[in-house]
Each structure stands twice: as C-alpha cells, then as structure tokens.
Amino acid sequence: MRKRKIAGIAFGALFFAASAPGVAFVMDYAPEWVFGVFMFGSLLLGHKYYRLVWVDDLGDFGLPVEETLTVEDIERNAAKIQNLLSLITERDFSEGRYSLGYRREDVDDFLRRLAVYLDQGGPAISTSWIRRKQFPWAVRGAGYRQEDVQILLARIANDIDYIIASGARDSR
Secondary structure, eight states: OHHHHHHHHHHHHHHHHHSHHHHHHHHHHSOHHHHHHHHHHHHHHHHHHHIIIIISOOGGGOOOGGGSOOHHHHHHTHHHHHHHHHHHHTOOOOBOGGGOSBOHHHHHHHHHHHHHHHHHOOSOOOHHHHHHOOOOBOSSSOOBOHHHHHHHHHHHHHHHHHHHHHHHHHHO
C-alpha cells in the first residue's frame, strides 16, 4: 500500500499545482517559458506515477500462495517449464490494425519478467495477475494485437495452474 499512498499524494500535489491557483501563480510571477516548463514537467511526472501505480506493478495486492509456483514445482516440471519458456521466447504476435495494439516495450518487459520467474525463480507472479494484465495502447507505430497477447497470457496462466494443481496432487 505504500506505493499507492505515495502516488496518491503525488497525484494530489500535481493536480493542485496544475489547478487554477497553481497556474495563476506561475503565470503571474514567472516568465512564460517557466509556465511551459512547469506544465511539461507536471505531465511527465503524472505519466511516471501513473505507470508506477497502475501499469507496472500490481504486487501491492499481495499474491495468493496457491496461485504461484514453488521451487519444487519448477524442478518437478522442468520439461513443462521449458515448453512455457519456448512459448514466451518464440512468440509471434501480429501487429495491431491501424496501429492499435499493446505497446511492444511493455509486453516484452512483462514477458521477460515472466520468463525470469519461470526460469530462475525470480519475483513471484500469480496466475490471476497474468490473466488480468493489461498494457497501455501503442500511440506511435504499431503494437502487438491485443487478442494475441491475451491468448498467450491465458495459455501460460492455464499451464501454470495445471503445474500447481499437479504439484498439490503429488504432495498428498
């Protein structure tokens, strides 16, 4: 929750600073170029905090233990994990139509993080997070088609659920 509180405070400060009193103060007591720099900086900071809170990380919600792989699951199902890694590395997404689609950098970053989790036991990622993951739209240039990305993520989440369920059955 700490990140959300910090981001909330930052958003509040940015919106107050960019509101009518803040704008009037900067316009009355500073040269015009300072106003431009002030507004540009506000937009950049707002975008940074938006990405920090809403796009990049959902870890503040906590991870259900039953939805994450354990080291034993990864070791026991090495062949299935390698199949998942090959799905991630050899993906073939088509471009979004009329340049609508998920931003390539964000999808690639998330898939890299997912590959590290599967391969080296990096930071845990729950299957519900994988299924619900949304990415920003590509504004300039073509992005990955939304349907292709969601199908791949659903398949990976289903395979991880199967591995977790088979591990739970084997441990009984």
